[in-house]
Amino acid sequence: VKTNNGFKVVGPSSQKVAFAQPDEKVVYFDLEVGDINGIGKVTVTATSGKEKASYDVEIDVMNPNPVTVNYKELVLEPGKSATIGWEAFGVSGTNKAVLEVSSFPSIDFNRRLDYLIQYPHGCLEQVTSGAFPQLYLADIADIDQSRKNKIQKNVTAAIQKLSQYQVANGGFSYWPGNMTPDDWGSSYVGHFFIEAERKGYALPMNAKKQWLAYQSKTAKQWRYNEGYHNDFAQAYRLYTLALAGSPDISSMNRLRETGGISNESKLRLAAAYALAGQKNVGLKLLNQSSIEPDDSRYQYYYYGSSERNRAMALETLLLLGQKEKAFAMANKLAKQMSSDQWMSTQTTAYCLYAISKFAQGNGPKGIDIQYTVKGKSATITTAKTFADRVLSADGKTVSIRNNKKSTLYVKVVYSGVLPIGQEQVEQRGLGTDIVFKDRKGQVINPSVLSQGTEFIAEVTISNLKNESVDNVALMQIIPSGWEIVNTRFTDFGDFADNKVDYTDIRDDRTNFYFPLKANESKTFRILLNASYPGEYYLPGVQCEAMYDNSFLARTQGQWIKVVR
The missing domain is CATH 2.60.120.1540 (Jelly Rolls)
Known part of the structure; x- marks a missing residue:
C-alpha cells in the first residue's frame, strides 16, 4: 500500500496472503489521516509471480x-x-x-461573499443569495479572468438549481419537492432571474414566463391581511413585475391606497412606481416614509432585518435620483458590513447587491x-x-x-x-442533547462499537426562549467510520418519521429544518451503522436559526472507535 500526504501507513505497508485454491481474503492496513484538507490517495498493488495489478482510491480528507x-x-x-x-x-x-x-469605505466584500458561497444549507433563499451579488462583482471590482469564469459557473449552476424549486403554478417553493410557493422567495428568485438575464445568462425554458404569470395572478388576487403583514410581500411582488417590464399599475394604486401599510412597503412601492415611469408618485411615497426602518414586525416574516431593509431603501433612493440621501445610506451600510456584526444570507446578499448598484454610478x-x-x-x-x-x-x-x-x-x-477538538462551543437560545441507543431502545456508549452494530442517534433540540422561532437548521455530521442508514429506502421507514419541514441526508451528515414554538423541544432520530474499523472524530451538534442569530448551539465533539 502506498499513499500521498493525505495518509500515512502505520505499521507494515505490505502483507502476504496464501491461497491453496481460488478464493478471496481480506487484509487490513492501518492508515493515519494527515493534518491537511484535500484529496488523499491510496494505491493498492497486488503481485503474484509475474502478474501485477494495482488500484487507486481517492478519499476526501475534510x-x-x-x-x-x-x-x-x-x-x-x-x-x-x-x-x-x-x-x-x-x-x-x-x-x-x-x-x-x-x-469607498470597506464593505468586506470577500468575507461576506465567501459566507454566502460556503453556507452549508440550500433552501430557495440561500441558493439565490449565494449567486445574486456575484452578478455585479466584475462591475465594481478589479478581478482576473479566472475569477470571472468561476463567477459565471456559480451563477449558471444556481440558475439551474433554482429551476428545480419551481412548482406547477409558476411560483417557487422554499424547499425542493414542496408544492406550496414561498411568497417572498418567489419574488426574490424572479428578481435574480431578471438581473441575471440582463447580464447575459440564459434562463430555463419558460421559467420566467410561468413566474410572470404567477406574480401577475397573485398580485391581482392579493388582499391585505394585517395579521400576516403581507403588504411588504405584495410591494416586493409589484416591484419585480415593474422590473420585468410588466407593471401592474392598478394593483400598485390599490396597495398605495390601503391604510396601515408599513414604511418598508411604501419604500418598495415607490421603487416600483419609479421603474414604471411614474417617478413623481414614487417621490410622494418617499416623502411619506422614513428611510430608516422602524418596524421589526416586517423583518422576520420575510427573512429580513433592519440592515436588509436599509439596503432596499438605498435601491429606492437610487431609482428616485436621491444621490445625497443614497450616499449617506451607503456609508451607513458599509460601516455595518465591515464590522463583526452577524448578518443572515438574505441581509448579506441584499446589502452587497445594493452597495454594488450604488458603487456603479456613485462615489x-x-x-x-x-x-x-x-x-x-x-x-x-x-x-x-x-x-x-x-x-x-x-x-x-x-x-x-x-x-x-x-x-x-x-x-x-x-x-x-x-x-479537530478546538471547535468553538457556543449556546444561546437553544439547548441540545444527543443520546445513542441500540435498536431495542437501550442507551449505549458510542465511544467503542463493534463493526456492523446498528444503532440510533437521538438528537433533542430545545427552544430556551419564551418566543417561537422558524427556519431552525440542525446539522449532525457523523464520523467516517459510521454510515447513515437512509430509512426512506428501507423497511425501517416509519421508525424515524421526524416531523420537519425538510430533511437533507448526505453521505456524511443529516440536516433537519424545522420550526420551534416557545419553550418547545423536538427529538430527531438517525439510524446509523458502525461500518469501518478505526478511530474517528464525532463532531458536535450544530444547530442555528438561519435568520436569527440569537438562536445558536454548537457542542464539543469526541473521538470514537469501531473495532473488529
Whole structure:
C-alpha cells in the first residue's frame, strides 16, 4: 500500500496472503489521516509471480469545523504608507489571506461573499443569495479572468438549481419537492432571474414566463391581511413585475391606497412606481416614509432585518435620483458590513447587491497602490472601486503605499479551519442533547462499537426562549467510520418519521429544518451503522436559526472507535 500526504501507513505497508485454491481474503492496513484538507490517495498493488495489478482510491480528507475568519484594516491617506500584520492559523491547507483595497469605505466584500458561497444549507433563499451579488462583482471590482469564469459557473449552476424549486403554478417553493410557493422567495428568485438575464445568462425554458404569470395572478388576487403583514410581500411582488417590464399599475394604486401599510412597503412601492415611469408618485411615497426602518414586525416574516431593509431603501433612493440621501445610506451600510456584526444570507446578499448598484454610478473610483509581501513588490492600478489580491497565507506582513490623491480603505482578511477538538462551543437560545441507543431502545456508549452494530442517534433540540422561532437548521455530521442508514429506502421507514419541514441526508451528515414554538423541544432520530474499523472524530451538534442569530448551539465533539 502506498499513499500521498493525505495518509500515512502505520505499521507494515505490505502483507502476504496464501491461497491453496481460488478464493478471496481480506487484509487490513492501518492508515493515519494527515493534518491537511484535500484529496488523499491510496494505491493498492497486488503481485503474484509475474502478474501485477494495482488500484487507486481517492478519499476526501475534510475537517468538519467551519471556516474561522479574521481581519485587520486601516485607512490610508493620500501618499502615505502603512503595514498590516497578521498571524496565520488553522489546519495546513486551509489558511488563506487576501488583501482588499477600496476607494469607498470597506464593505468586506470577500468575507461576506465567501459566507454566502460556503453556507452549508440550500433552501430557495440561500441558493439565490449565494449567486445574486456575484452578478455585479466584475462591475465594481478589479478581478482576473479566472475569477470571472468561476463567477459565471456559480451563477449558471444556481440558475439551474433554482429551476428545480419551481412548482406547477409558476411560483417557487422554499424547499425542493414542496408544492406550496414561498411568497417572498418567489419574488426574490424572479428578481435574480431578471438581473441575471440582463447580464447575459440564459434562463430555463419558460421559467420566467410561468413566474410572470404567477406574480401577475397573485398580485391581482392579493388582499391585505394585517395579521400576516403581507403588504411588504405584495410591494416586493409589484416591484419585480415593474422590473420585468410588466407593471401592474392598478394593483400598485390599490396597495398605495390601503391604510396601515408599513414604511418598508411604501419604500418598495415607490421603487416600483419609479421603474414604471411614474417617478413623481414614487417621490410622494418617499416623502411619506422614513428611510430608516422602524418596524421589526416586517423583518422576520420575510427573512429580513433592519440592515436588509436599509439596503432596499438605498435601491429606492437610487431609482428616485436621491444621490445625497443614497450616499449617506451607503456609508451607513458599509460601516455595518465591515464590522463583526452577524448578518443572515438574505441581509448579506441584499446589502452587497445594493452597495454594488450604488458603487456603479456613485462615489469615488480608482485605486493606485504598491504593496510588498516577503520582499516582493507589486502594484494595483485600476479605475474600479474595489480590488483584491491573494497573499501568501504565511506572509505575516504586507506593506502598502497609496499613490492616489484620495483616501483608500485597506483590509487583510485571513482565515483557516481550526484543528479537530478546538471547535468553538457556543449556546444561546437553544439547548441540545444527543443520546445513542441500540435498536431495542437501550442507551449505549458510542465511544467503542463493534463493526456492523446498528444503532440510533437521538438528537433533542430545545427552544430556551419564551418566543417561537422558524427556519431552525440542525446539522449532525457523523464520523467516517459510521454510515447513515437512509430509512426512506428501507423497511425501517416509519421508525424515524421526524416531523420537519425538510430533511437533507448526505453521505456524511443529516440536516433537519424545522420550526420551534416557545419553550418547545423536538427529538430527531438517525439510524446509523458502525461500518469501518478505526478511530474517528464525532463532531458536535450544530444547530442555528438561519435568520436569527440569537438562536445558536454548537457542542464539543469526541473521538470514537469501531473495532473488529
